[in-house]
Amino acid sequence: MSTDYRLRSAADRFSWVTSAWRWLVPGTTVLLLVVLTTAPIILPWPVLPALGFVAVFVWTTFQPGLMPPWLAFVLGLAADALTGAPFGVSATLYALTALFVRLFERRFGHHRFGFDWVVLGLLSLAYALVGQQLLVLAGVEAPLTPLLVQAAATALSYPFVVLICGRVQRRLLR
Amino acid sequence: MDWSPPSLNSPRRREQNFALIGAVLSGAVIAFGLLLLLVARVNPEAGSRIREAALDAVAPIWSVVRAPFDGGAALSNDAGDYLGAVAKLRAVTAERDAGRRAVERARALAAENRQLKALMRVVEPRVRLVATARIAGASSGGTIRSAIISAGRAQGVRPGQPVRVAAGLVGRTLDAGDGATRVLLLTDAASRVPVIVERTGQPALAVGNGGPLLEIRDRVGAEVPLRPGDRLVTSGDGGVYGPGIPVATIVRAAEPPQARPAASPQGLGYVSVETPYLPIPAAPPAAAPATAAAPPK
Structure with missing residues (x-):
């Protein structure tokens, strides 16, 4: 990096530094989607999808370089703070998601929308099951039924999140 | 010699190094996450300052x-x-x-x-209204069922105060930010409300399970059956909720009995926060006699 930096002209350096805001785009999208799930809508069943998790998944498939597991972890900490869950639940789950998608795509390559949707469906089921174990580890009683209801809603929210992240990528990251 | 040892700075070597660093970093953050969960298990209050700050950041958005x-x-x-x-x-x-x-x-x-x-010569604790506030957020996720109200420490709201509407109990305050507070709803799996069945006088616990109904557990005199329509009101045990606040109505009498909350959380507008019925003393009295009853929990 330092050699690159030394070889640049002043104008290039300036544009290089100012273009760093691109790194913030995926994280900001995830954060905004998490804030969206704190809307003052109280429903009898937890049918509000875990949009932050889906957004981490989508960004890891779109821009693996801009959504490393450590960033997913930091975003998960913010999600925990916003939703009032014990610190570390979403953080661990987001980091595991980013890591899984990375390894999966390295091994099996990039896929079409339908296939990714199926993978996300299975992942959201795993998200519920692993999430329950993490909550038990944190000493919180966690019945499985609400988590599974939320997993179904999460799987259904995939096209919506792809729409948003795709639009953001076209506008800001190209 | 047409073969040369790979240089430390070759692009391939560099890529491998980056991959290694990435893998180690990923493992480290996941281990750190599990460590945080253990910290939360030992001390559930850990990080409540950060949660309270997050509440203050989010509640104004939804108010607007x-x-x-x-x-x-x-x-x-x-x-x-x-x-x-x-x-x-x-x-x-x-x-x-x-x-x-x-x-x-x-x-x-x-x-x-x-x-x-x-x-x-009965001594009655007095319950005082702390604040009346509007719902300004919620988390309807699978992990926690809570609402955010737009009143906080500035209005005198503290963690552990009962929240109600005219129709019945809503829950209790959890984290209190400066101008926003998280309320644990009755339907959260962590919520336990000591109740009595109005018709029979049996004490019991109304426990949330994340769904729309409450479960009735630990009922004294379980051989006396409940009937659909039986009203449950708070008993005042435990010191947070004063006695006589409507909590739920039995809808299914078969064991375990299930009850629908009296104050439906769906259509909440304004809720009021009250002082705890019997507040927990900040420090136990120094010269308490050994025969005194256990302090309220």
């Missing part, structure tokens, strides 16, 4: 976003009131007549109660 919707709802309510005024007046008149009779009976009972309490 929901304002036009509230205006629209108020307008349509007004229109509905205007159109249904006659039918409503008749219903309210009938209700008032029934209510008057109930009030007469209640007055006699209250007078009798007062006399009996004076006779027994």
Whole structure:
């Protein structure tokens, strides 16, 4: 990096530094989607999808370089703070998601929308099951039924999140 | 020699190094996450400052976003009131007549109660209204069922205070930020409310399970069956919720009995926060005699 930096002209350096805001785009999208799930809508069943998790998944498939597991972890900490869950639940789950998608795509390559949707469906089921174990580890009683209801809603929210992240990528990251 | 050892700075080597660093970093953050969960297990209060700050950041957004919707709802309510005024007046008149009779009976009972309490020298804790606030957020996720209200420490709200509406109990405060507070709803799996069954007088616990209904557990005298329609009110045990607040109505009497919350969390507008019925003393009295009852928990 330092050699690159030394070889640049002043104008290039300036544009290089100012273009760093691109790194913030995926994280900001995830954060905004998490804030969206704190809307003052109280429903009898937890049918509000875990949009932050889906957004981490989508960004890891779109821009693996801009959504490393450590960033997913930091975003998960913010999600925990916003939703009032014990610190570390979403953080661990987001980091595991980013890591899984990375390894999966390295091994099996990039896929079409339908296939990714199926993978996300299975992942959201795993998200519920692993999430329950993490909550038990944190000493919180966690019945499985609400988590599974939320997993179904999460799987259904995939096209919506792809729409948003795709639009953001076209506008800001190209 | 046409083969040379790979240089430390070759692009391939560099890529491998980056991959290694990435893998180590990923493992480290996941291990750190599990460590945080253990910290939360040992000390559930850990990080509550950060959660409170997050509440203060998020609640104003929704207060602004929901304002036009509230205006629209108020307008349509007004229109509905205007159109249904006659039918409503008749219903309210009938209700008032029934209510008057109930009030007469209640007055006699209250007078009798007062006399009996004076006779027994009963000391009644006073419950004070702390704040009335609007719902300004919620988390309807699978992990926690909570609402955010737009009043906080600046208004005197503290963690562990009961939250109610006229129809019944809503929950209790969890994290109190400066201008926003998280309320644990009755339907959260961590919520436990000591109740009594109004008809039979049996004490029990109303426990949330993340769904729309509450489960009734640990009922004293389980051989006496419950009936659908039995009302559950707070018993005042535990010191957070004062006695007599409606909590739920039994909808399924088969074991384990299930009850629907009296205050439906779906249509909440304003809620009021009250002081705890018997607040936990900040420090146990120094010279407490050894025979004293265990402090309220």
